[in-house]
Amino acid sequence: MHPCSANFFLINLLLIGGAATLSMATDALVPWEPTTGSGAAAAASCLPWEREALLAFKRGITGDPVGRLASWKKEDHDCCRWRGVRCSNLTGHVLGLHLQNDKVAVWDMYIEFYSDFDATALAGQITTPLLALEHLEHLDLSNNNLTGPTGRLPEFVGSLKNLRYLNLSGMPFMGMVPRQLGNLSKLQCLDLSNGKGMHSTDISWLPHLLWLRYLDLSRVNLTTIYDWPHVINMNRNLRALHLSDCSLSSASQSLSQLNLKRLEKLDLSENNFNHSLESCWFWNLTSLKYLDLSDNMLYGEVPIALGDMTSLQVFELLNYEGAPCTMEPNLLRNLCNLEILDIRQSLSYGNVTEMLDNLMYCSNNKLREVILGQNNLTGTLPTGLGKFTSLHTLLLYDNQLTGSVPYDIGLMISLTDLDLSSNNLTGEITEKHFAGLKSLKNIDLSYNQDLKIVLGPEWLPPFRLDVANFALCQIGPAFPSWLQRLDEVGWLDVSHTGITGQFPHWFSTVLSKLIILRMSNNQISGCLPANMEIMSVRLLDLSSNQITGDIPTLPPNLSSLDISNNMLSGRLASKNFGAPQLNNLRLSSNNIKGPIPGFVCELRYLEDLDLSNNLLEGEFPQCSGRKLKYIDLSSNSLSGRFLPSLRGNKQIQFLDLSSNKFNGTLPSWIGDLQELQFLALSNNTFSGHIPTSIGNLGNLYQLKLSKNMFSGHIPTSIGNLRNLYQLKLESNNISGVLP
Numbered sequence: 001m002h003p004c005s006a007n008f009f010l011i012n013l014l015l016i017g018g019a020a021t022l023s024m025a026t027d028a029l030v031p032w033e034p035t036t037g038s039g040a041a042a043a044a045s046c047l048p049w050e051r052e053a054l055l056a057f058k059r060g061i062t063g064d065p066v067g068r069l070a071s072w073k074k075e076d077h078d079c080c081r082w083r084g085v086r087c088s089n090l091t092g093h094v095l096g097l098h099l100q101n102d103k104v105a106v107w108d109m110y111i112e113f114y115s116d117f118d119a120t121a122l123a124g125q126i127t128t129p130l131l132a133l134e135h136l137e138h139l140d141l142s143n144n145n146l147t148g149p150t151g152r153l154p155e156f157v158g159s160l161k162n163l164r165y166l167n168l169s170g171m172p173f174m175g176m177v178p179r180q181l182g183n184l185s186k187l188q189c190l191d192l193s194n195g196k197g198m199h200s201t202d203i204s205w206l207p208h209l210l211w212l213r214y215l216d217l218s219r220v221n222l223t224t225i226y227d228w229p230h231v232i233n234m235n236r237n238l239r240a241l242h243l244s245d246c247s248l249s250s251a252s253q254s255l256s257q258l259n260l261k262r263l264e265k266l267d268l269s270e271n272n273f274n275h276s277l278e279s280c281w282f283w284n285l286t287s288l289k290y291l292d293l294s295d296n297m298l299y300g301e302v303p304i305a306l307g308d309m310t311s312l313q314v315f316e317l318l319n320y321e322g323a324p325c326t327m328e329p330n331l332l333r334n335l336c337n338l339e340i341l342d343i344r345q346s347l348s349y350g351n352v353t354e355m356l357d358n359l360m361y362c363s364n365n366k367l368r369e370v371i372l373g374q375n376n377l378t379g380t381l382p383t384g385l386g387k388f389t390s391l392h393t394l395l396l397y398d399n400q401l402t403g404s405v406p407y408d409i410g411l412m413i414s415l416t417d418l419d420l421s422s423n424n425l426t427g428e429i430t431e432k433h434f435a436g437l438k439s440l441k442n443i444d445l446s447y448n449q450d451l452k453i454v455l456g457p458e459w460l461p462p463f464r465l466d467v468a469n470f471a472l473c474q475i476g477p478a479f480p481s482w483l484q485r486l487d488e489v490g491w492l493d494v495s496h497t498g499i500t501g502q503f504p505h506w507f508s509t510v511l512s513k514l515i516i517l518r519m520s521n522n523q524i525s526g527c528l529p530a531n532m533e534i535m536s537v538r539l540l541d542l543s544s545n546q547i548t549g550d551i552p553t554l555p556p557n558l559s560s561l562d563i564s565n566n567m568l569s570g571r572l573a574s575k576n577f578g579a580p581q582l583n584n585l586r587l588s589s590n591n592i593k594g595p596i597p598g599f600v601c602e603l604r605y606l607e608d609l610d611l612s613n614n615l616l617e618g619e620f621p622q623c624s625g626r627k628l629k630y631i632d633l634s635s636n637s638l639s640g641r642f643l644p645s646l647r648g649n650k651q652i653q654f655l656d657l658s659s660n661k662f663n664g665t666l667p668s669w670i671g672d673l674q675e676l677q678f679l680a681l682s683n684n685t686f687s688g689h690i691p692t693s694i695g696n697l698g699n700l701y702q703l704k705l706s707k708n709m710f711s712g713h714i715p716t717s718i719g720n721l722r723n724l725y726q727l728k729l730e731s732n733n734i735s736g737v738l739p
């Protein structure tokens with residue numbers, strides 16, 4: 001049960017005993033009916049001064065984009081019926097304000113804030129009329145923007161002395177957490193997480209909150225508070241403690257007595273712990289069900305005490321690289337309640353046989369996720385995996401597992417995600433391995449160079465896959481006809497798997513739902529598949545094969561196409577490829593003839609264009625290729641002047657025109673291509689002076705102008721190119737010295 005749920009309070013308040021709690025206990029008998037009893041069936045209706053207070057509070061709210069306070073109207077006298085307001089059904093006092101903004105959930109890692117925050121958040125400020133709600137027990141304003149002009153959490157919130165639940169999570173407060181919160185002596189749940197840079201240098205008020213069960217200060221900066229375990233240890237009623245991303249520097253502390261006998265949830269992820277695991281203060285907390293230590297730099301041996309934490313359901317340890325841990329696999333043996341074990345990128349060695357054998361030890365296995373990737377594990381996969389009847393995720397990628405994959409893998413009936421990639425597994429994967437995997441969605445066996453996938457043409461997979469990655473396994477030489485059975489798959493990688501032969505006739509039809517398809521580095525010959533225009537594929541990588549013929553009409557949603565390093569011949573059609581969204585087009589190292597067609601200019605999203613090492617001739621089409629970032633036309637027979645299409649381009653970073661027949665002088669606007677990092681024009685017949693403006697290309701690190709007919713002096717402005725590390729000017733008629 002969640003320590004903040006209403007039932008939890010009622011049950012636990014009644015269970016509280018002992019002299020010290022007597023006053024609280026009588027208090028607690030005053031019925032507290034938070035979430036359930038709304039005003040709907042209320043006997044008593046709201047009190048006039050509390051209604052006025054609510055209306056005054058509403059005036060502080062200047063933005064309500066989805067009308068969550070629309071029912072708060074002066075003319076509607078029973079404020080207990082207003083949305084989000086909960087009253088006592090006996091006294092009519094307002095007991096709860098449930099004004100959380102439920103619609104936001106997406107943490108946007110790019111802008112580091114909730115992406116659609118504004119769309120549904122209340123905006124404005126929390127104002128003092130709230131204090132008139134003297135009986136208020138439950139205040140939830142989470143994910144709203146009521147930070148007001150100061151951006152700070154107002155101190156007067158500490159005067160709402162009947163509060164038991166205060167949730168200001170996801171409100172973009174800055175500044176100090178007010179110590180007045182220590183006056184909320186009845187508080188049981190306090191959630192100040194996910195602000196926007198709140199900090200605290202003093203949490204000595206926390207122990208005043210005698211009844212605190214749930215505390216979440218995640219993302220509040222507590223960097224200067226060294227004795228936090230000591231302070232927290234005084235809150236003996238705590239059930240859940242979340243201090244994720246609090247810039248805490250150490251959890252190394254020994255407490256003479258541990259009071260947190262009821263703590264079930266401890267989240268210390270994303271802090272700066274850089275000390276041994278053993279010295280952490282919490283290992284004796286056998287009541288813990290959830291322990292998250294990930295994203296720290298804890299090192300050394302996982303203490304034996306872990307083996308006594310038999311209530312553990314979730315254990316997560318994910319270290320920054322370079323903080324190696326070790327773990328005695330026996331510790332896992334008695335953790336029979338474990339559901340999630342996520343220890344990735346943490347161990348410096350281990351034996352996978354022993355790890356999994358110990359995890360299988362409990363007869364009633366509850367494990368749902370086992371993640372042991374990047375742990376340098378050796379050994380073979382054990383038999384008996386069928387005991388993992390609840391396991392849906394098994395990730396063992398990037399270890400050194402050897403030997404064959406036991407058939408038992410197919411007995412894990414709940415498995416949805418299996419990742420054995422980047423190991424040294426050998427032997428064959430056959431139908432029998434997949435026999436019982438009815439739920440499988442994602443499988444990654446890639447980078448096991450000696451693992452052979454042997455599936456017959458009549459194979460009937462028991463699953464419908466979303467993702468299948470077999471790159472660098474052995475599949476060929478015959479084109480795998482079993483791919484026909486994966487007609488639901490959206491993401492398929494069979495690169496470097498020894499496939500030979502031609503695309504089969506069913507290819508486009510059967511694999512029409514694919515979104516990402518990688519088949520590079522095989523020996524596929526013959527023409528590209530027929531009917532590709534019916535495919536949904538967006539990324540298609542067929543590079544490094546032996547494909548011949550023309551480029552047919554392409555799938556309409558294609559965004560990235562790589563057919564480089566093949567034997568395509570013929571001309572590029574003068575019409576559009578039928579793929580207007582192309583963003584990345586790579587056709588280098590083929591035998592493509594003729595001119596570059598004008599439709600290249602119509603590809604509005606095109607950023608990367610690589611046509612190098614073909615037999616192309618004529619001029620680059622005239623267009624405003626303003627989005628182009630990467631152009632490689634080297635080693636063709638293209639002619640004409642320095643691409644006029646690039647004028648005004650503010651994106652281009654890479655331009656290689658070398659080994660062609662371009663001529664004429666370089667325009668002075670070349671200095672406007674400010675993002676250029678790589679410019680190669682060697683082995684053409686460019687002439688005239690090198691423009692002084694070239695010194696404006698401050699990002700340039702390679703400039704290759706050799707084998708042309710440039711004349712005049714080396715412009716001194718080249719000395720401004722601070723990032724330049726390669727400059728080639730030989731075989732021209734240039735004089736002067738390098739600045």
Ligand SMILES: *[C@@H]1O[C@H](CO)[C@@H](O)[C@H](O)[C@H]1NC(C)=O
Binds near residue numbers: 036041089090
């Ligand atoms: C009103 O409160 C009483 C006493 O706590 C409770 O038994 C009853 O279910 C409540 N009625 C409603 C409609 O919430």
Ligand SMILES: *[C@@H]1O[C@H](CO)[C@@H](O)[C@H](O)[C@H]1NC(C)=O
Binds near residue numbers: 145
């Ligand atoms: C919150 O509101 C303030 C104005 O009160 C505004 O400056 C700020 O950008 C808003 N923050 C978010 C995350 O919407």
Ligand SMILES: *[C@@H]1O[C@H](CO)[C@@H](O)[C@H](O)[C@H]1NC(C)=O
Binds near residue numbers: 004100142167170214
């Ligand atoms: C506080 O609100 C957030 C967002 O509404 C929610 O995810 C979180 O569980 C709440 N905290 C508590 C202690 O109920």
Ligand SMILES: *[C@@H]1O[C@H](CO)[C@@H](O)[C@H](O)[C@H]1NC(C)=O
Binds near residue numbers: 158180183
């Ligand atoms: C509230 O807390 C402050 C600072 O901790 C304290 O000075 C003040 O006396 C407290 N007020 C009440 C009403 O308890």
Ligand SMILES: *[C@@H]1O[C@H](CO)[C@@H](O)[C@H](O)[C@H]1NC(C)=O
Binds near residue numbers: 199222224247
């Ligand atoms: C936390 O605060 C300290 C100064 O008090 C500051 O140096 C540090 O950068 C802050 N941490 C984060 C993650 O903002």
Ligand SMILES: *[C@@H]1O[C@H](CO)[C@@H](O)[C@H](O)[C@H]1NC(C)=O
Binds near residue numbers: 255257258284
């Ligand atoms: C933790 O447990 C160990 C062994 O059971 C014991 O020696 C130690 O005193 C305990 N520490 C605390 C703080 O309870």
Ligand SMILES: *[C@@H]1O[C@H](CO)[C@@H](O)[C@H](O)[C@H]1NC(C)=O
Binds near residue numbers: 274297
């Ligand atoms: C961790 O601590 C060690 C010394 O104890 C230090 O050398 C190392 O730089 C620290 N790592 C980080 C990332 O702070």
Ligand SMILES: *[C@@H]1O[C@H](CO)[C@@H](O)[C@H](O)[C@H]1NC(C)=O
Binds near residue numbers: 324376
């Ligand atoms: C991986 O384990 C081997 C021994 O099993 C050890 O020699 C090697 O240093 C370990 N590598 C890392 C990165 O810890």
Ligand SMILES: *[C@@H]1O[C@H](CO)[C@@H](O)[C@H](O)[C@H]1NC(C)=O
Binds near residue numbers: 352353380
């Ligand atoms: C792993 O453990 C098993 C069982 O204890 C043992 O037979 C095997 O030799 C070990 N493998 C390695 C590579 O240490």
Ligand SMILES: *[C@@H]1O[C@H](CO)[C@@H](O)[C@H](O)[C@H]1NC(C)=O
Binds near residue numbers: 400424
């Ligand atoms: C696994 O394969 C890699 C690359 O082939 C090799 O370097 C490594 O030594 C192999 N490890 C084992 C345990 O065989």
Ligand SMILES: *[C@@H]1O[C@H](CO)[C@@H](O)[C@H](O)[C@H]1NC(C)=O
Binds near residue numbers: 636637659660661683
């Ligand atoms: C120069 O370009 C021509 C084709 O234009 C090519 O045949 C020759 O190999 C290139 N020379 C060098 C040194 O790259």
Ligand SMILES: *[C@@H]1O[C@H](CO)[C@@H](O)[C@H](O)[C@H]1NC(C)=O
Binds near residue numbers: 639640663664665
């Ligand atoms: C550039 O080459 C073209 C033929 O490809 C020629 O017509 C033109 O005169 C040349 N221009 C210069 C300045 O050499």
